[in-house]
Amino acid sequence: MNAVTLRPLRDGDFDAVFALESDVMGADMIALLPRVPGDRAGFELHWQRIRGDASVVARVIEADGVFAGYAISFPLNGERQIGYWVERELWGRGIAGVALRLLLAELPERPLWARVARSNVASRRVLEREGFGMVATERVLAPRRGMVVDELVLRLD
Numbered sequence: 364m365n366a367v368t369l370r371p372l373r374d375g376d377f378d379a380v381f382a383l384e385s386d387v388m389g390a391d392m393i394a395l396l397p398r399v400p401g402d403r404a405g406f407e408l409h410w411q412r413i414r415g416d417a418s419v420v421a422r423v424i425e426a427d428g429v430f431a432g433y434a435i436s437f438p439l440n441g442e443r444q445i446g447y448w449v450e451r452e453l454w455g456r457g458i459a460g461v462a463l464r465l466l467l468a469e470l471p472e473r474p475l476w477a478r479v480a481r482s483n484v485a486s487r488r489v490l491e492r493e494g495f496g497m498v499a500t501e502r503v504l505a506p507r508r509g510m511v512v513d514e515l516v517l518r519l520d
């Protein structure tokens with residue numbers, strides 16, 4: 364079991380975040396990801412906006428002190444959302460679960476919200492393990508993939 368910690372995202376992390384988000388298999392798990400894996404200009408635009416937004420809580424996940432992904436919280440239409448992404452070679456070791464628990468401990472606000480493609484069984488499991496419950500299902504357009512998918516809306520009270 365890796366020792367999982369969170370720390371603030373720094374400018375020096377962006378090459379690692381870009382490499383992480385360039386993994387098509389990971390990107391395909393996120394229904395609404397508007398960025399194209401490997402598109403550095405789109406990536407820069409998105410993350411520059413995030414870096415300038417004081418309402419966003421962005422954390423690097425470290426496993427045994429090494430970059431392992433990120434966990435993030437941001438407001439969307441008046442609801443505080445959470446999300447995370449873990450390096451593919453580290454999946455299945457409980458890293459997302461611990462990272463989510465640590466992020467939840469940093470966030471005083473409740474309820475918190477998460478949106479997960481129905482096909483993303485791993486992420487749904489991670490959320491439900493930490494107490495999120497499903498409140499709705501929506502049909503949404505996955506923009507990059509050009510297909511309509513079921514997205515689950517989950518809430519932690």
Ligand SMILES: CC(C)(COP(=O)(O)OP(=O)(O)OC[C@H]1O[C@@H](n2cnc3c(N)ncnc32)[C@H](O)[C@@H]1OP(=O)(O)O)[C@@H](O)C(=O)NCCC(=O)NCCS
Nearest residue numbers: 389392447448449454455456457458459460484485486488
């Ligand atoms: C989703 C993601 C964060 C999970 O990370 P992880 O570190 O592997 O997650 P964990 O190991 O903490 O937990 C995964 C859980 O899902 C389960 N799981 C994984 N794949 C599964 C599958 N196909 N069917 C059923 N359960 C599955 C695991 O068994 C585990 O549950 P358990 O501990 O009860 O056995 C990772 O796959 C990822 O980064 N994906 C790309 C980005 C993404 O989808 N982010 C979330 C957007 S909502």
